[in-house]
Amino acid sequence: MTVSYRYYDIRRVIGEVTQIDVDNGRVEQAGSSLYDKTVIRVLGDCGWGVLSVSGEEIDMDNPPCHLIDEAAEASQVTNVSIDISVSPTGMHAVPQVHENPADVSLEEKVSLLLDLDKSAQGRDIVSRRINYIEKDEQVLFSDSSGSRYSYNLCRCGFSVMAVASRGGMVQMGYERDHTISGLNIRHRQDLASQAAGRACQLLDASPAKGGTMKAVLDPELAGVFAHEAVGHASEGDLVKEGCSVLKGRMHSLIGSQFLTIADDPSLPEFGFCPVDDEGSATKRTEIIKNGILHAYLHSKETMHSVGDGDTGHCRGMPGVDPIVRMSNTFVENGDATYDEIISECRNGILLKGSRGGQVDPGRGMFQFNAEYGYLIEDGELSTMVRDVSLSGEILQTLHTITLIGNDLALHPGYCGKGGQAVPVTDGSPHLLLDKAVVGGSDID
Amino acid sequence: MIEDIFRAARSVCDDAEVLLVKSESISADLKQDKIAIGSRSQGSGLIIRVIKDGRIGVSCTDNPVTWERCLSAAVASTIFADPIDWKGLPSPASLDQKPLACDDRVHPGPGLVRDLVERMKAGSETYPAEITSGSASVAVSESILANSRGIRYESKESQVHVSLEMIAGQSTGYESDTSWNLDRINPEKTGEMASFFASKGQKGEEIRTGTYDVILSPVAFSQLLDAAVVPALSGRNVHTGRSFFADKIGSSVAGAKISLVDDPFDPRGLANCAWDGEGLPVRRIPYISGGVLRSFAYDLRTAYRYHETPTASAVRTGQSGAPAIGNHNLVLEGPEMEVFKEKGLYVHDLIGAHTANPLSGDFSVELSSPFFVGDGDFQSPVRTGMISANIFDILHRIDGCSAETRTLGCMILPSVRLSGLSVIGRG
Numbered sequence: 001m002t003v004s005y006r007y008y009d010i011r012r013v014i015g016e017v018t019q020i021d022v023d024n025g026r027v028e029q030a031g032s033s034l035y036d037k038t039v040i041r042v043l044g045d046c047g048w049g050v051l052s053v054s055g056e057e058i059d060m061d062n063p064p065c066h067l068i069d070e071a072a073e074a075s076q077v078t079n080v081s082i083d084i085s086v087s088p089t090g091m092h093a094v095p096q097v098h099e100n101p102a103d104v105s106l107e108e109k110v111s112l113l114l115d116l117d118k119s120a121q122g123r124d125i126v127s128r129r130i131n132y133i134e135k136d137e138q139v140l141f142s143d144s145s146g147s148r149y150s151y152n153l154c155r156c157g158f159s160v161m162a163v164a165s166r167g168g169m170v171q172m173g174y175e176r177d178h179t180i181s182g183l184n185i186r187h188r189q190d191l192a193s194q195a196a197g198r199a200c201q202l203l204d205a206s207p208a209k210g211g212t213m214k215a216v217l218d219p220e221l222a223g224v225f226a227h228e229a230v231g232h233a234s235e236g237d238l239v240k241e242g243c244s245v246l247k248g249r250m251h252s253l254i255g256s257q258f259l260t261i262a263d264d265p266s267l268p269e270f271g272f273c274p275v276d277d278e279g280s281a282t283k284r285t286e287i288i289k290n291g292i293l294h295a296y297l298h299s300k301e302t303m304h305s306v307g308d309g310d311t312g313h314c315r316g317m318p319g320v321d322p323i324v325r326m327s328n329t330f331v332e333n334g335d336a337t338y339d340e341i342i343s344e345c346r347n348g349i350l351l352k353g354s355r356g357g358q359v360d361p362g363r364g365m366f367q368f369n370a371e372y373g374y375l376i377e378d379g380e381l382s383t384m385v386r387d388v389s390l391s392g393e394i395l396q397t398l399h400t401i402t403l404i405g406n407d408l409a410l411h412p413g414y415c416g417k418g419g420q421a422v423p424v425t426d427g428s429p430h431l432l433l434d435k436a437v438v439g440g441s442d443i444d
Numbered sequence: 445m446i447e448d449i450f451r452a453a454r455s456v457c458d459d460a461e462v463l464l465v466k467s468e469s470i471s472a473d474l475k476q477d478k479i480a481i482g483s484r485s486q487g488s489g490l491i492i493r494v495i496k497d498g499r500i501g502v503s504c505t506d507n508p509v510t511w512e513r514c515l516s517a518a519v520a521s522t523i524f525a526d527p528i529d530w531k532g533l534p535s536p537a538s539l540d541q542k543p544l545a546c547d548d549r550v551h552p553g554p555g556l557v558r559d560l561v562e563r564m565k566a567g568s569e570t571y572p573a574e575i576t577s578g579s580a581s582v583a584v585s586e587s588i589l590a591n592s593r594g595i596r597y598e599s600k601e602s603q604v605h606v607s608l609e610m611i612a613g614q615s616t617g618y619e620s621d622t623s624w625n626l627d628r629i630n631p632e633k634t635g636e637m638a639s640f641f642a643s644k645g646q647k648g649e650e651i652r653t654g655t656y657d658v659i660l661s662p663v664a665f666s667q668l669l670d671a672a673v674v675p676a677l678s679g680r681n682v683h684t685g686r687s688f689f690a691d692k693i694g695s696s697v698a699g700a701k702i703s704l705v706d707d708p709f710d711p712r713g714l715a716n717c718a719w720d721g722e723g724l725p726v727r728r729i730p731y732i733s734g735g736v737l738r739s740f741a742y743d744l745r746t747a748y749r750y751h752e753t754p755t756a757s758a759v760r761t762g763q764s765g766a767p768a769i770g771n772h773n774l775v776l777e778g779p780e781m782e783v784f785k786e787k788g789l790y791v792h793d794l795i796g797a798h799t800a801n802p803l804s805g806d807f808s809v810e811l812s813s814p815f816f817v818g819d820g821d822f823q824s825p826v827r828t829g830m831i832s833a834n835i836f837d838i839l840h841r842i843d844g845c846s847a848e849t850r851t852l853g854c855m856i857l858p859s860v861r862l863s864g865l866s867v868i869g870r871g
Contacts, residue, residue: 020524023680023684024684024685026526027524027525027526028525028526028745029500029502029521029525029766030521030523030524030525031501031502031503031517031518031520031521032503032517032520032521033503033504033505033514033517034503034504034505034506034507034510034513034514034517035505035506036506036507037506047478047479047480047481047482048480048481048482049481049482049483049484050481050482050483050484051483051484051485051486052483052484052485052486052487053485053486053487054486054487054488054489054506054507055487055488055505055506055507055508055509055510056507070484071484073484074470074482074483074484074554075482076482076554077472077479077482077554077557077558078472078478078479078480078481078482079478079479080475080476080478080479080480082480106520106523106524107523107524110524126685127684127685127686129684129686163685163686163803165685169804170688170803170804171801171803171804172801172802172803207806208808210653210808210830210832210866210868211653211868212870237475238576240475241475241476241576241577242476242574242576242611243576243577243609243611243616245614319485319487321481321483355799355801356796356798356799357796357799358795358796358798358799358810359795360616360795360812362576362609362611362614362616363614363615363616363812364614365795365810365812365828366795366810367795367796367799367809367810367830368796368799369796369799369800369807369808386801386806387801387804387806387807387808388808389796389799389807389808389809389830391795391796391809391810391828391830393828437830437868437870439808439809439830439832439868440808440832
């Protein structure tokens, strides 16, 4: 070695991605591609040096010195001393799959997706699109302290989009499911039909009226709320940089005393991490416990500089240096039934499904969009509404949660922090918010 | 190697195309006001596309040495593809292959990124605020696009990028700048504006729910165009029932003085090139002229499938690197005006623009760095607010455009002043 270093780790991901695109019953794409990406991180005299290479055969037992040297050289541009914690090690077993996608032929997968396409047809449906993606990856890791691990994990999933049109109005229904449990496209016609049905229903839905009101979030949207509003603000890198409203609030009451939010990368859901991407063991971290800020999510670096939390939350895309990320983030069950929540809301709005969201954790503002909703009048669902969103301030909104349901459900998706898309799961039971700021095209 | 691929492909398919890319980059990441991460990246990519009996197959690998496996995967993927009336890959055209977006002074070395960081930090001292994160990066790439009809186009590109995020109290400011040309990157301005929005955004007052004239910055406007207008211009979406514009050729879709064109040779572009992602010579595409919808974008596949004329709109993005419909430099032009002269609500950025309804164009998103403006300048910050409107309706509400434009990815946009938008406040 010609450049000194204090630590290094190497993560190599060898993968094959299979993608199928069925557009209005036509197969536009059905094939696979290959990748082999390695990222080498070196902690030099000051900060991190990172080297990303692709298509190189890296021997993890005898990592090439010249690549470690190159990463160490890259660290010479840094001018701040970084230290890291020693973290617990260990790896969870990757769960058995019920049907390995690799054992199913491309022909059969295409046939199954064409069946889904048929189920997405219907009156007023003018467009259907079915996408399937399967990523089969072998992950290899080693570091300078002697840790080694390797595992194989296959993630697969599909989405169905149906577009309905009538009288100049165009609306969309969208359903998706992604998993680590094996092939998930058999017998899923119900999901395709739901997408088509929703698109047609939305043609008759009213535009939502914006304003401040009581709002019920369904488990999918409430899960996005947990992810966007709380999860990101609890990430140790943002806390360290001073870019989180949760900085300096450890052990203080920041929300409803019934509220517990956890991130658990060890849970065998879509965001599952057998071990994180810097070799730390993964386990459940309770971010908020009974309304009190309990822990931040950490990498080895942020654990050392910030404290108050757990390592095991550092993730990166293949070939990219890992950063602090969520995995499976959810609101724990409360004790209210769905009927009690709707009844207690009395007059307000039920927001269902998610078109995604975004947060400015430094400012403490979040926004997310429901796929649709229903007005709640006199404790009962009434008119269906479309294009409805929710935005607010994190700290204020957490105190406005007045009821937590007992029907926790998890939904898979992707998170795009730092330009890196990683698989995650969000979840929650139904939540009742008092004084939510709802966005819609009509205003009083 | 490319000739080897074509030799092997000749016996198994009718047409073949190879894109070989090599790239190198270096970056420095700021954590607070110090450089905490230095990164280098070296990569290559090989994308092979083959056509057999009108069926298109594609595969890619980041290890070109394994091209035989990649070719096999591309050929295998033709089997299930729906056939089209394939009229062939383009033949060589007489075009100037001189790189249009390459600055030979750009080398991915530590000195350059360090200098960019220091210049950005110097600018950030203009207004009192703290740096939370930022980065400077420099990249160069070389590519060869070749096909079995004889095309061999070689290109070089450079790219310089800076970004900075700052905070003052609970007010955040984010800015970035990208260029292929070292003379056109302005890290000092990036630092200054990030500090401006963070510092001056403090102590904002809540806005009252109501109807306002709104000035969207190029950043905010680009996010909305990207969410719904750009997809609606794609020929594929037009022919598959997913475009708001599908039946509107010849109709008024914007204000009478608004034009929206894809101008591949606009000198403000970030990655200009004389050919598109499939080797067709690029040309100006007038999507909207005088407010009237004139044309859509087509790549070869979509044009052949639906019997349209290709518009050289193929770009290379996404995981597979396969050609897909995109834009080169989407330029919006309209009547110039001083957009800050009259009182209005300026919106620098949006939180959640990607959650807009891509088909109908309806959206309601949270404002980021909003200010009241008037008399030609920023007046006072606004604390929070939500804007609800329809992206396609906005095209009819553009009263005027700033003379100054920004290049953001493949868009070149002014700030636009819009009349009568719904804003939901918390006051």
